[in-house]
Amino acid sequence: MEFVYEVEGGNFTKAGNASSAVKKTMKQLNVDPKIVKRTVVALYEAEVNIVAHAYGGVITVNVNAEHIHIVLDDNGPGIPDIDLAMQEGFSTASSKVREMGFGAGMGLPNIKKNVDELKVSSEVDKGTRVEMKTYLKNQ
Amino acid sequence: MSKQQIYHALKIDKDICYGCTHCMNVCPTDAIRINDGIARILKKRCIDCGECLKVCPVDAIYVEQDDLDNIFDYEYRVALVPAVFTGQFPTSITEEEVFSMMKELGFTHVFQAEFMVDMLNELIDDQMEMNEDKPLISTFCPSVVRLIQVKFPSLIDNIASVKPPVDASAAFYRKLLQNQGVPDKQIGIFYVTPCAAKIAAVKGIDDEYAAINGVINMMYLYNKLYTKIKNNKDSERELPVLPHLSSKSIQWSITRGEADNMKGRCLAVDEIHNVIEFLERLENDEIPKVDYLELRACDQGCAGGVLLHGNRFLTVDRMKRRAKQLESETGDINWKEHKEIIEDKDLFISKVNPLPAMSLDQDFAEALKKMERIRNLMCYLPGIDCGACGSPSCQALAEDIVQRKANLSNCVFLQRMMEKSKKLSSEHAIRIIERTWGKDRLDKDCKKIGAKNEGM
Ligand SMILES: Nc1ncnc2c1ncn2[C@@H]1O[C@H](COP(=O)(O)OP(=O)(O)OP(=O)(O)O)[C@@H](O)[C@H]1O
Ligand code: SF4
Ligand code: SF4
Ligand SMILES: [Mg+2]
Numbered sequence: 353m354e355f356v357y358e359v360e361g362g363n364f365t366k367a368g369n370a371s372s373a374v375k376k377t378m379k380q381l382n383v384d385p386k387i388v389k390r391t392v393v394a395l396y397e398a399e400v401n402i403v404a405h406a407y408g409g410v411i412t413v414n415v416n417a418e419h420i421h422i423v424l425d426d427n428g429p430g431i432p433d434i435d436l437a438m439q440e441g442f443s444t445a446s447s448k449v450r451e452m453g454f455g456a457g458m459g460l461p462n463i464k465k466n467v468d469e470l471k472v473s474s475e476v477d478k479g480t481r482v483e484m485k486t487y488l489k490n491q
Numbered sequence: 492m493s494k495q496q497i498y499h500a501l502k503i504d505k506d507i508c509y510g511c512t513h514c515m516n517v518c519p520t521d522a523i524r525i526n527d528g529i530a531r532i533l534k535k536r537c538i539d540c541g542e543c544l545k546v547c548p549v550d551a552i553y554v555e556q557d558d559l560d561n562i563f564d565y566e567y568r569v570a571l572v573p574a575v576f577t578g579q580f581p582t583s584i585t586e587e588e589v590f591s592m593m594k595e596l597g598f599t600h601v602f603q604a605e606f607m608v609d610m611l612n613e614l615i616d617d618q619m620e621m622n623e624d625k626p627l628i629s630t631f632c633p634s635v636v637r638l639i640q641v642k643f644p645s646l647i648d649n650i651a652s653v654k655p656p657v658d659a660s661a662a663f664y665r666k667l668l669q670n671q672g673v674p675d676k677q678i679g680i681f682y683v684t685p686c687a688a689k690i691a692a693v694k695g696i697d698d699e700y701a702a703i704n705g706v707i708n709m710m711y712l713y714n715k716l717y718t719k720i721k722n723n724k725d726s727e728r729e730l731p732v733l734p735h736l737s738s739k740s741i742q743w744s745i746t747r748g749e750a751d752n753m754k755g756r757c758l759a760v761d762e763i764h765n766v767i768e769f770l771e772r773l774e775n776d777e778i779p780k781v782d783y784l785e786l787r788a789c790d791q792g793c794a795g796g797v798l799l800h801g802n803r804f805l806t807v808d809r810m811k812r813r814a815k816q817l818e819s820e821t822g823d824i825n826w827k828e829h830k831e832i833i834e835d836k837d838l839f840i841s842k843v844n845p846l847p848a849m850s851l852d853q854d855f856a857e858a859l860k861k862m863e864r865i866r867n868l869m870c871y872l873p874g875i876d877c878g879a880c881g882s883p884s885c886q887a888l889a890e891d892i893v894q895r896k897a898n899l900s901n902c903v904f905l906q907r908m909m910e911k912s913k914k915l916s917s918e919h920a921i922r923i924i925e926r927t928w929g930k931d932r933l934d935k936d937c938k939k940i941g942a943k944n945e946g947m
Pocket of ligand 1: 401404405430431453454456459461
């Protein structure tokens, strides 16, 4: 089953809407609360990254009996050095974003911690794709 | 998993309810449906918050309570009274007067529900210190605890393990009496409750409430006492000596009562929809570091309880003034002097279990199938959320359909479409309406609310 959500760049008031919708769905599907929590935390970070760093994007969620697979595609500046961006504490957030309580450079590392598989790819000046997968069956 | 028997205190009087949908529309967990013209509460989802009771225009929703006469089953009849109770009386009436009147009603002892607050406060502070990253959630409001069990099971581990004051105070007072030589069987402790949630908690199987034998509806008691006080204001009577509460304890049950007295960073959120919104965010990890969350189902905390008489803001004001008057006085029963009788089980709750009620099916594959069907049904439903089908929204109707509790033809708009395409006869359509709204619902009736002969 597929769900699609749009994300608007720069609109922090709406950041989190997709995460909340996905959370509701997962609860209805009776997914283990711990997995719901991990997935939603990761998705929220990735969603906020689009809002904070890109111009806009689309989130596509696929759920089946085995896993939940989420792809976040955005139009934006892209990430020149992904390994660097993945490091804890690395951030290019503007002071405006920091004032809002974001920009600690913990988002991507936090995503990695909370999902089973993570793939980040990016093209500078075009956009970024974050793909994450979490298995629903207890290993 | 063993089947847990869950007790609910909110009931619908089928003879009074006329299926107006008000309760269905305000229920924060979508727990109400209309069938045969009468509201019905889905037990698995109800959290006893009392929103439905507040909004019902004809008082068709009531709380199940103990008969006041039940107290006479016991020789020692203790009324456990929360501060919001006295907070409703004008400040010209003293606490002693109120309590002496309660004795005239048959109680032999009156004790305050917030008596153990100071001790519990210390325990929560300790727990917070040991607790690293997650905010602790207060156990004070049973409706919030139930909400977390039902709708936010992933936050169960955040619930603090320190008991609410009522329970700890009841356990303490029971022991105090036992120590004076009173046999346990003769002690009946009755909690004067501001809400349905506390009744459900006391009556439920939760064994930590075992110290309490029954509950008395606060509104009922208020009316009884106020008439009594009004009628013999000047008569001489002996006033009881009471353990005084700290000003903190008096204000504990109103909003910020807990939050203002804890050591760490504490947040207070009141009113059930606000609490839900906040918990959604907490679950997404959107909330920056907080140590303690005071969450209450009612606006203004227990001053907004469904069984309170009068305006909640005035009640808060009176409680604050009473608290100020007491600021210099210290209590005469001090728990520190009776420390030896207090055991851990009087102070800590047992584990809270998740009771998730939002899932479509226990089985994931089944749930997935149902969700696909819901999404398909939503293509046809008009998205008006009018409630005329007897479910609170189009989405809820779609869910009810896949759960085999409703049909697509329950939607009044789709009925018209089906009639137009000759898939449904108009007689059949009327029968469907009658099933949801009762037999004579569409007949002319000038006595209904707002009609020209209302009340005649
Ligand atoms: N979608 C994106 N588009 C462009 N750059 C991004 C995107 N996501 C992350 N980045 C870059 O990677 C850096 C690190 O991201 P990360 O989420 O770890 O930290 P942050 O967003 O800066 O701060 P925090 O997430 O802790 O609030 C960002 O500062 C930004 O430069
Ligand atoms: S609010 Fe309306 S539908 Fe609900 S119980 Fe009262 S009369 Fe019945
Ligand atoms: S806030 Fe107080 S009165 Fe309201 S439901 Fe919770 S415990 Fe009961
Ligand atoms: Mg980030």
